[in-house]
Every structure is written in structure tokens, then in C-alpha cells.
Amino acid sequence: MSSIQHAENGFDQTNSAHRADTGAAAGKDAAGAGHLTDAQSAALRSTEARNAHDTGVSDSGRWSTRRIAIYALFVALAIVTSFIEVPLMPAMPWLKYDPSGIIVLIAGFAFGPSAASIVGVLGFAPHLLMDPWGALLAILVALGLGLPSAFIYRSHRSRKAAALGLVVGALVALAVAILGNLIITPIYAKMSVQAVAALIVPALLPFNLIKFAIDGIATYVIYKPVSNLLHR
Structure with a gap:
């Protein structure tokens, strides 16, 4: 195999490795984004639950416990x-x-x-x-x-x-x-x-x-x- 072919093969392997690393990083980012969204959703649901049971009297029109x-x-x-x-x-x-x-x-x-x-x-x-x-x-x-x-x-x-x-x-x-x-x-x-x-x-x-x-x-x-x- 010629030196040019060795160089091309090395370049292809490097590109493949780079694409693999990039794909893995993208996968991690996507997973992280999904995890963040879940956390935000959970926090939002928790806030809504607290609001649903709010005991304040300023929430006009809502039958809170305190009201x-x-x-x-x-x-x-x-x-x-x-x-x-x-x-x-x-x-x-x-x-x-x-x-x-x-x-x-x-x-x-x-x-x-x-x-x-x-x-x-x-x-x-x-x-x-x-x-x-x-x-x-x-x-x-x-x-x-x-x-x-x-x-x-x-x-x-x-x-x-x-x-x-x-x-x-x-x-x-x-x-x-x-x-x-x-x-x-x-x-x-x-x-x-x-x-x-x-x-x-x-x-x-x-x-x-x-x-x-x-x-x-x-x-x-x-x-x-x-x-x-x-x-x-």
C-alpha cells in the first residue's frame, strides 16, 4: 500500500473517530437537554400543585383553604x-x-x-x-x-x-x-x-x-x- 493510501486511510479513520466523538457528544447533550426538560417539568408541576392548594386570600375568585x-x-x-x-x-x-x-x-x-x-x-x-x-x-x-x-x-x-x-x-x-x-x-x-x-x-x-x-x-x-x- 502506498504512503498516499496510508495517509488517506489514516485521515478516514480520524474523520470516523471525530464523527463518533461528535455523535456521542451530541447524544450526551440531547440526553442532558432531555433531563433538564424533565426537571423543569417536574418543578413546574410542583409549582402548579402548590398553587392549586394555595392558602392565600389574594387569589381572587379561587376557593383556597384559607379563604x-x-x-x-x-x-x-x-x-x-x-x-x-x-x-x-x-x-x-x-x-x-x-x-x-x-x-x-x-x-x-x-x-x-x-x-x-x-x-x-x-x-x-x-x-x-x-x-x-x-x-x-x-x-x-x-x-x-x-x-x-x-x-x-x-x-x-x-x-x-x-x-x-x-x-x-x-x-x-x-x-x-x-x-x-x-x-x-x-x-x-x-x-x-x-x-x-x-x-x-x-x-x-x-x-x-x-x-x-x-x-x-x-x-x-x-x-x-x-x-x-x-x-x-
Whole structure:
């Protein structure tokens, strides 16, 4: 074999070895890339799993563990405060104020209309067993107060929107309270509609105005500190 052939054979062997080394390196790179992708996928799945079980309250619209617990706390507070009844008008001691409306408003501001609905309804659930008609009226008034306030505040989270929401909620709740008394009170209190209507100006109107003023002012003052505590 000539020296040229030896050189060519050596060159071919070198090229073959180089191609083999290059192929092996490429295989290692591909394997490494595949391993990295798997690791990234595993990390992504782990992150998604953690997010799925997130206990924060800032994830709007998601039923996290912490949010459910806070809803339950609000409901419990609403139930307890619904039994704290204080007569506001000595001449009419059956008209009693309870601060559960404040709990409904704060829940609505913090978590939206759905929270206001849940707290407003479940907060008076025990009263359905003792005074179903009165509890029904109280639930309707709580929804009339909490839902408009929560909707308005959710559209623009500011002090101005909060004040506007509280005013609108109070007006809606006042209308619900008056109409509800005209419809529901004659059913369980053995009073005529005319007798209930005669109480609107001297009793029902001032009582409910005072009630909603207390609820609105208290909510406006304490909501921000409570909100900061909830969203830590």
C-alpha cells in the first residue's frame, strides 16, 4: 500500500473517530437537554400543585383553604353578633339593633358579593329555627345592604367607592326593610298592612336609618385595618 493510501486511510479513520466523538457528544447533550426538560417539568408541576392548594386570600375568585376558613369565621361572627340586640328606640323596644350588618359589609368589601351573600344568609340561619319570618326579613335586608356595597367597591377599590357603596347599600336596604315589613310583618305579627304602614314614619324609617348609619360608619372606619390583617 502506498504512503498516499496510508495517509488517506489514516485521515478516514480520524474523520470516523471525530464523527463518533461528535455523535456521542451530541447524544450526551440531547440526553442532558432531555433531563433538564424533565426537571423543569417536574418543578413546574410542583409549582402548579402548590398553587392549586394555595392558602392565600389574594387569589381572587379561587376557593383556597384559607379563604374557606375566613368565610367560616365571618359566618360565625355574623351569627354571634346577630344575637347581640340593643333597642335603639325606647318607645318601641321590639325594634332592636344588631351589628351583624357590619360583618356582612366587611366580608363583601374583602371578598366580593359572593362573600356578602354567604355571610348574610348563613349568619341568620339559626334564627330560621326560632323566628323564620323575622329571619327571612333580616336576610333580605342584609343582602340589600351588602350586595350593592360589595359590587360598587369591587368596581373601584377606593375610599370614595367604599363611601358610595355604603350609601347605596343603605338606601337599598332601607327600601327592602320598609317593603319587607309591609309584606312579611302582617303574616307573623297578626297586624294589618295599614297598621304596619302607620309605623313607617314614626318607627321603621328612623330606626333603619340609625341602624344603617351605624353599620356604614363602623365599616368605613374599621375596614382598612381589618383588610390589612386579612391580606397579610
